[in-house]
Amino acid sequence: MEPGEIHALLGENGAGKSTLMNVLYGLYQPDEGEILVDGKPLKLKGPSDAIAAGIGMVHQHFMLVPVFTVAENVMLGAEQVKGGIAGFLDRRRARREVAEVSERYNLRVDPDGVIEDLPVGIQQRVEIVKALTRDVDLLILDEPTAVLTPQETEELLTVMRSLKAAGKSIVFITHKLGEVKAIADRITVIRRGKTVGTASPTASRDELAALMVGRSVRLTVDKQPATPGRPVLEVAGLVVDDDRQIRAVDGVDLTVHAGEVLGVAGVQGNGQTELIEAIMGLRPTLAGTVTLDGQPVHGWPTKKVLRAGVGYVPEDRSVDGLVKEFSVAENLVLDIYDRPPFGRGLALKPDAIAKSARERIEQFDVRTSSANAEVGTLSGGNQQKVIVARELSRPLKLFIAAQPTRGVDVGSIEFIHSQVIRERDVGTAVMVVSSELDEVIGLADRIAVMYRGRIIGIVGPDTPREEIGLLMAGITPDTADARATPATATDGPAGEPGGTAAPAPEGPGNEDEA
Amino acid sequence: MAVPGVAVAAVDAGFWTRTRKAGAVLLALGLLAAVLFGALATGQQARFTLSETEGGAALEINGTIGAILFGIIAAAAGGALLAVPKRWLSLLLGVGLVAFVVSFLCWQVSAAPEGRNFMPLVNVVRGTFILALPLIFGALAGVLCERTGVVNVAIEGQLLMGAFSGALFGSLSGNVWVGLVAAAIGGAFISLLLAFFAIRYLVDQTVMGIVLNLLAVGITGFLYERLMQTNAEKYNSAPRFGTWEIPLLKDIPLIGPALFRGNIFLYLGLLLVLVIHLALFRTRWGLRTRSVGEHPIAADTLGVKVLRLRYRNVIMAGLVAGIGGASYTLALYSFTKNMIGGKGFIALAALIFGRWSPTGALLAALFFGFADQLATYLGAIGSSIPSQFLAMLPYLATILAVAGLVGRVRAPAADGKPYVKG
Numbered sequence: 024m025e026p027g028e029i030h031a032l033l034g035e036n037g038a039g040k041s042t043l044m045n046v047l048y049g050l051y052q053p054d055e056g057e058i059l060v061d062g063k064p065l066k067l068k069g070p071s072d073a074i075a076a077g078i079g080m081v082h083q084h085f086m087l088v089p090v091f092t093v094a095e096n097v098m099l100g101a102e103q104v105k106g107g108i109a110g111f112l113d114r115r116r117a118r119r120e121v122a123e124v125s126e127r128y129n130l131r132v133d134p135d136g137v138i139e140d141l142p143v144g145i146q147q148r149v150e151i152v153k154a155l156t157r158d159v160d161l162l163i164l165d166e167p168t169a170v171l172t173p174q175e176t177e178e179l180l181t182v183m184r185s186l187k188a189a190g191k192s193i194v195f196i197t198h199k200l201g202e203v204k205a206i207a208d209r210i211t212v213i214r215r216g217k218t219v220g221t222a223s224p225t226a227s228r229d230e231l232a233a234l235m236v237g238r239s240v241r242l243t244v245d246k247q248p249a250t251p252g253r254p255v256l257e258v259a260g261l262v263v264d265d266d267r268q269i270r271a272v273d274g275v276d277l278t279v280h281a282g283e284v285l286g287v288a289g290v291q292g293n294g295q296t297e298l299i300e301a302i303m304g305l306r307p308t309l310a311g312t313v314t315l316d317g318q319p320v321h322g323w324p325t326k327k328v329l330r331a332g333v334g335y336v337p338e339d340r341s342v343d344g345l346v347k348e349f350s351v352a353e354n355l356v357l358d359i360y361d362r363p364p365f366g367r368g369l370a371l372k373p374d375a376i377a378k379s380a381r382e383r384i385e386q387f388d389v390r391t392s393s394a395n396a397e398v399g400t401l402s403g404g405n406q407q408k409v410i411v412a413r414e415l416s417r418p419l420k421l422f423i424a425a426q427p428t429r430g431v432d433v434g435s436i437e438f439i440h441s442q443v444i445r446e447r448d449v450g451t452a453v454m455v456v457s458s459e460l461d462e463v464i465g466l467a468d469r470i471a472v473m474y475r476g477r478i479i480g481i482v483g484p485d486t487p488r489e490e491i492g493l494l495m496a497g498i499t500p501d502t503a504d505a506r507a508t509p510a511t512a513t514d515g516p517a518g519e520p521g522g523t524a525a526p527a528p529e530g531p532g533n534e535d536e537a
Numbered sequence: 538m539a540v541p542g543v544a545v546a547a548v549d550a551g552f553w554t555r556t557r558k559a560g561a562v563l564l565a566l567g568l569l570a571a572v573l574f575g576a577l578a579t580g581q582q583a584r585f586t587l588s589e590t591e592g593g594a595a596l597e598i599n600g601t602i603g604a605i606l607f608g609i610i611a612a613a614a615g616g617a618l619l620a621v622p623k624r625w626l627s628l629l630l631g632v633g634l635v636a637f638v639v640s641f642l643c644w645q646v647s648a649a650p651e652g653r654n655f656m657p658l659v660n661v662v663r664g665t666f667i668l669a670l671p672l673i674f675g676a677l678a679g680v681l682c683e684r685t686g687v688v689n690v691a692i693e694g695q696l697l698m699g700a701f702s703g704a705l706f707g708s709l710s711g712n713v714w715v716g717l718v719a720a721a722i723g724g725a726f727i728s729l730l731l732a733f734f735a736i737r738y739l740v741d742q743t744v745m746g747i748v749l750n751l752l753a754v755g756i757t758g759f760l761y762e763r764l765m766q767t768n769a770e771k772y773n774s775a776p777r778f779g780t781w782e783i784p785l786l787k788d789i790p791l792i793g794p795a796l797f798r799g800n801i802f803l804y805l806g807l808l809l810v811l812v813i814h815l816a817l818f819r820t821r822w823g824l825r826t827r828s829v830g831e832h833p834i835a836a837d838t839l840g841v842k843v844l845r846l847r848y849r850n851v852i853m854a855g856l857v858a859g860i861g862g863a864s865y866t867l868a869l870y871s872f873t874k875n876m877i878g879g880k881g882f883i884a885l886a887a888l889i890f891g892r893w894s895p896t897g898a899l900l901a902a903l904f905f906g907f908a909d910q911l912a913t914y915l916g917a918i919g920s921s922i923p924s925q926f927l928a929m930l931p932y933l934a935t936i937l938a939v940a941g942l943v944g945r946v947r948a949p950a951a952d953g954k955p956y957v958k959g
Contacts, residue, residue: 050838071840086835088828089950099828100839102821110821
């Protein structure tokens with residue numbers, strides 16, 4: 024690292040970027056190797072050593088105490104005190120310090136704001152202010168844009184530029200190519216815990232992507248054109264709140280036909296999770312209707328929805344999809360354990376459960392030592408196959424898969440994709456929600472893009488990535504036209520938007536994971 | 538901006554805000570009091586004397602009139618809450634509840650048999666403080682522990698161990714101060730075990746707390762039978778702290794005898810409330826303690842030593858609770874088996890009811906102490922209300938508090954969660 028440099032650390036999920044930086048910040052201890060600062064080796068026993076050495080870090084999950092004010096969070100660990108041994112906090116000074124730093128780097132924050140009331144983008148600013156008040160020279164930003172809206176991302180990049188101008192070095196960890204190209208001076212690519220190359224920001228996206236994943240990027244799925252039949256799932260005017268009682272789904276209309284895959288694309292946190300949970304009866308619907316084969320199902324308990332012929336692969340398999348401590352066989356009948364042949368009255372039929380488990384393990388290629396192994400001991404891909412096997416073993420009308428291949432190895436991805444298409448081909452209506460745009464494009468026959476709780480557009484799978492990317496950032500061809508001046512309106516959706524916050528296709532924010 | 542407006546709906550609680558709900562409940566209670574207590578009260582005078590005897594200065598009101606009048610005041614406060622903004626909540630709620638209690642007392646006192654139909658307020662106030670004192674120490678021990686992220690169900694055991702070692706070492710040495718120090722160490726012994734198993738070995742803190750309570754009952758019970766019962770002269774005759782009267786202040790009517798004619802434990806308890814309150818919210822130690830109780834990982838990334846701070850605070854909690862236990866054996870009674878008798882759990886209730894704050898815990902402890910004192914008083918005047926009903930009050934209040942009926946009760950976010958680095 025050099026002073027005044029923005030160094031991007033690029034790599035897939037699980038490549039070891041965050042671990043490396045946690046070592047650098049003293050949170051983890053290295054097994055081997057050393058860290059050099061200004062040519063001298065540095066021993067870090069804890070974060071306080073790192074701070075003393077001028078290293079600051081903004082973690083992916085913010086390290087802020089939610090019930091504290093901004094000033095309290097900033098001063099924690101480096102409190103200015105008065106009154107001798109009693110150590111009374113000098114709040115006025117802390118407040119002034121926050122104000123000074125926010126002034127100097129143009130990071131507007133209210134020192135008296137309580138963290139839990141602040142939007143995510145502002146919380147991140149507090150994190151940066153916190154690091155800057157500790158006089159760091161090197162700032163590590165761990166996946167800072169994962170939770171930001173495109174505008175907030177743009178503001179963050181502006182902040183990073185001004186920090187660079189002030190001579191601070193920045194390590195910018197990400198897996199989003201567009202942001203890297205927009206801001207980095209130098210790029211190091213990490214794969215499976217090793218540096219696999221360095222590149223300059225002028226390198227093309229393909230080169231970077233190839234370095235990152237080490238294989239051809241685009242996953243293609245073999246499939247025939249769909250033959251859509253009757254509408255199976257119809258969602259009309261659906262309104263749902265998230266856990267914080269903030270509107271997450273704001274009037275969604277959707278139809279999924281038998282024998283087609285509807286892909287739902289969008290930056291995470293635009294209401295996809297809540298939409299699916301509402302359909303599944305896991306979350307109350309405030310308005311609107313959900314019908315399955317013409318029968319209204321909103322307000323039904325989840326069990327009834329499942330019994331009506333809906334298969335569901337939840338977003339987070341370890342929390343919602345599996346009981347980790349249960350065996351593979353038990354997990355395979357979680358949905359129908361109380362029905363013949365697996366259960367009768369109060370009793371379970373272990374033989375029937377074991378027999379069906381063996382069949383499904385075979386059929387879905389689940390790599391496990393036995394049907395009695397704890398499901399938590401399986402790899403992510405095989406855990407996911409257990410869920411898919413369970414859900415696809417019932418006769419379905421509708422199959423909903425949320426992030427079906429998140430954290431899953433390549434072999435399992437291909438298998439799961441082929442199972443999804445097979446289910447489509449037997450005439451089931453399929454809905455796939457994924458934040459991996461390639462997955463949506465590969466699987467879907469139609470793509471619905473969600474943005475801020477609404478379906479902002481429905482396009483075919485042959486639509487250029489850039490156009491879908493713009494939709495994910497909330498820019499429809501209409502709004503782009505409307506804002507462009509009449510003279511340049513012919514540029515269409517690719518035209519440079521008039522506002523500063525709306526990113527161009529290559530810009531940050533609308534970039535999907537490569 | 539390039540994007541359409543954000544659709545973020547503010548939460549609309551509708552007409553029935555928390556303030557209005559509280560008001561409606563209070564209104565109903567007040568009307569009930571006016572009708573029911575008014576009907577039950579006799580036309581006799583209800584005397585509330587400032588001294589301990591029937592004579593002397595007194596507040597006096599006709600029982601029926603008083604019951605109805607204060608019931609109406611409570612109802613009026615409730616009615617007002619339906620119309621005023623939220624910031625009036627605590628004031629009006631306080632006025633209303635006090636009026637309700639007074640209405641109740643007008644009925645009870647006026648209905649008492651001749652010669653006992655008066656209420657000596659001095660005794661009530663003083664008794665409230667005396668009964669609240671162990672609760673104050675216990676709840677403060679809870680504050681110290683739980684604000685730093687360790688659940689302290691072992692308050693009962695810490696109080697008991699403090700009481701026991703205070704009695705034992707006070708007797709052996711013949712010196713109250715030695716007894717006091719020994720009591721603090723006894724409480725700290727139990728909390729050190731809690732800290733060790735909860736922080737080092739990540740044992741479930743609630744289970745550990747219960748186990749420690751049983752351990753304290755077992756150890757002290759065994760030693761009580763072996764030592765104190767066989768040779769009470771030597772092992773169970775601790776000297777006692779006397780009453781320290783504060784000149785001038787002790788002559789203030791009503792609160793003088795209660796607050797300024799007490800023993801060291803009264804002054805120490807009140808002082809500790811103030812000190813811990815200031816320390817928790819105004820000092821570096823307090824900021825770090827609270828951060829560790831809320832978000833230990835964040836504290837760790839800023840160089841705060843999470844485990845060390847937890848150890849230190851849990852041990853301090855034991856010291857405080859140990860002194861609380863000594864407030865029995867070095868001031869009031871000699872040690873008896875299981876003499877704390879559940880006060881530690883009521884202290885836990887006071888901690889929760891007081892929302893994990895020292896001042897809140899003080900008020901909750903006083904409230905529970907008052908209920909306790911009232912039960913005694915009602916028993917003495919031969920009231921028709923079974924004293925068990927009033928003894929239920931602390932637990933009932935805690936259930937209501939935890940259910941969120943008295944404002945938002947939120948424990949420190951990391952309370953009870955062990956911290957494992959990395």
